[in-house]
Amino acid sequence: MDSLTLFCTGALLAGGLYWFVCILGPAEQKGKRAVDLSGGSISAEKVQDNYDKYWSFFRRPKEIETAEKVPDFVDTFYNLVTDIYEWGWGQSFHFSPSLPGKSHRDATRLHEEMAVDLIDVKPGDRILDVGCGVGGPMRAIAAHSRANVVGITINEYQVKRARLHNKKAGLDSLCEVVCGNFLEMPFPENSFDGAYSIEATCHAPKLEEVYAEIFRVLKPGSLYVSYEWVTTDKYKGDDAEHVEVIQGIERGDALPGLRSYVDIAETARKVGFEVVKERDLANPPAEPWWTRLKMGRIAYWRNHILVTLLAAIGVAPKGTVDVHEMLFKTADYLTRGGESGIFTPMHMILCRKPETAKSS
């Protein structure tokens, strides 16, 4: 082979590798590139250990039942998955019904805007995002409503990412991010004009505790909307296939135990809310939320090869391959949950704190 052929072959290979990693790799919203995958706030050499620690929670289910250990377990989970989520899904860590003719990005934004429209917010109001992730919903909601949004997340790395994205989007004057536990929020009572949570309160070991906190910080008369992960009326606890799917979802998504849809309104009323509306947003005529997961299967294989290569050459932390594989399996359980109708990630509940409510 002469030197020109060698040079051209080398250039082609390098170009191909660059295309595979950097062009095919980035998330829909260019949040992350595969070469930047990290373990969040965990140092690269501890990612594998932390993944093993995450799984050990499930080997000792009693630990998950010990409510005070849950926030730590959830924090570990988000250190492990946040970059992969941003890379492969975007900055909004939730599902939305498919909208024919619209992109995932638009469907996601409309699902978020619906939440803030439901809580009747005016420009300048101060509203709370309970479990805000890296702030995809917060930015869409602030831009749509011109309200001031305060987000809270247990994960320090997400706080860093959310603040960075807020600044880049020019929304940092409307969006504030706080690191904290939504079971003990660092906010005074009666201090918000509205609140929402999108696919986040499912991480609370006891729903009552997080709903009571939200109730406390809301001003009397204001509204709270939540999109909840629940099992539906089609779920049968004596069906082995149903149990396998729900356990698969719990393990791959750091859930201390999925609740039934019947528990949601009951808990809201128990802490003092009036239930204004309740509906599974996945019900027809909504188009399936899980088609995006199914359509991504080829991309998941590409991502798997990429992550394996990057971990092998030491660019991605060891352990990233295991985390990615866990997510790969989780996508399948979620799809089965959606297709069988036994699970929904968007059971919507709209509640009001009564005008006459006294804070505890």
Ligand SMILES: C=C(CC[C@@H](C)[C@H]1CC[C@H]2C3=CC[C@H]4[C@H](C)[C@@H](O)CC[C@]4(C)[C@H]3CC[C@]12C)C(C)C
């Ligand atoms: C609300 C929660 C998270 C919901 C979703 C945002 C995530 C649930 C499963 C995740 C994913 C599964 C497969 C991954 C794929 C293998 C990888 O290559 C790229 C990222 C995935 C698509 C990833 C993206 C986010 C999810 C869809 C829970 C935690 C309460």
Ligand SMILES: C[S@@+](CC[C@H](N)C(=O)[O-])C[C@H]1O[C@@H](n2cnc3c(N)ncnc32)[C@H](O)[C@@H]1O
């Ligand atoms: C699936 S993500 C959803 C994020 C965001 N709502 C979105 O849709 O993009 C769940 C969020 O809940 C947060 N969370 C879970 N348990 C928490 C807790 N005890 N306190 C504060 N945040 C918590 C996680 O850190 C994460 O940001």
